[in-house]
Amino acid sequence: MMLVLRLGAALVFAASVALGDKTYEYSYLGCFVDSADRDLNGLTNITKMADFEVKSYVAVQGTAMTPDYCANVCSLGGFPYFGLQLNSYCFCGRSYGSHGQAEDSDCNTPCGGNASINCGGPWRNSVFAMRYGSDNGCRSSYRPNPSRPQLVVSSSYSKATYWTEAIPNVAGCIQMCNTAASSCLAVLFNRQARLCQLLKFALVPQALNTVEGEFYARG
Numbered sequence: 001m002m003l004v005l006r007l008g009a010a011l012v013f014a015a016s017v018a019l020g021d022k023t024y025e026y027s028y029l030g031c032f033v034d035s036a037d038r039d040l041n042g043l044t045n046i047t048k049m050a051d052f053e054v055k056s057y058v059a060v061q062g063t064a065m066t067p068d069y070c071a072n073v074c075s076l077g078g079f080p081y082f083g084l085q086l087n088s089y090c091f092c093g094r095s096y097g098s099h100g101q102a103e104d105s106d107c108n109t110p111c112g113g114n115a116s117i118n119c120g121g122p123w124r125n126s127v128f129a130m131r132y133g134s135d136n137g138c139r140s141s142y143r144p145n146p147s148r149p150q151l152v153v154s155s156s157y158s159k160a161t162y163w164t165e166a167i168p169n170v171a172g173c174i175q176m177c178n179t180a181a182s183s184c185l186a187v188l189f190n191r192q193a194r195l196c197q198l199l200k201f202a203l204v205p206q207a208l209n210t211v212e213g214e215f216y217a218r219g
């Protein structure tokens with residue numbers, strides 16, 4: 001959000017996309033250098049987000065890649081930035097620009113899913129900023145999702161994807177997610193045990209697969 005405020009009027013949010021239970025906008029920031037030490041490394045430790053498989057080079061690859069596609073992927077973790085590289089690769093990040101900016105003309109590889117849009121280039125990311133929610137950036141609506149889309153992560157990272165609180169009702173559970181300092185994108189609430197699982201992705205972590213409960217993701 002800081003960046004969005006700093007750039008002010010220069011930043012025009014180009015697209016508003018409603019996908020499933022999420023609403024967000026994104027805008028182009030520029031063409032940035034990448035290296036084997038990935039600039040946008042937010043998908044480190046993640047194996048799979050819903051149906052999106054994360055490759056060893058910490059990107060989701062899709063032949064139908066477009067900015068909309070990548071925004072959809074990165075919104076699942078509430079990432080503030082995403083980058084498109086070389087036609088079909090999608091990276092998510094909480095920061096960008098660690099290897100510096102490149103000429104815009106370096107990002108001239110057409111997107112696999114729409115040749116009239118550019119998706120980066122060789123070792124170059126077309127980087128975009130995400131802005132969530134329509135209500136001053138505050139995501140406050142939660143929708144139930146019985147299909148419980150899954151998050152698969154490396155075992156060492158598993159504990160970092162959620163935390164648990166004893167809370168008597170689902171309203172209190174959602175309220176806690178809403179006000180949580182660490183980013184909380186969804187909850188899994190078990191009425192019998194009165195346990196609230198606060199989830200950092202809009203997905204149910206594999207470690208909670210067998211936990212019964214109602215799953216609500218932020219809209």
Ligand SMILES: *[C@@H]1O[C@H](CO)[C@@H](O)[C@H](O)[C@H]1NC(C)=O
Nearest residue numbers: 066111113114115116117118
């Ligand atoms: C491809 O992108 C252009 C530019 O954003 C857009 O006008 C067009 O509708 C897109 N085509 C498809 C098939 O989505």
Ligand SMILES: *[C@@H]1O[C@H](CO)[C@@H](O)[C@H](O)[C@H]1NC(C)=O
Nearest residue numbers: 041042044045156157158160
């Ligand atoms: C990957 O997981 C390890 C272990 O939890 C953690 O220390 C590290 O920060 C994670 N990396 C990223 C980019 O999230």
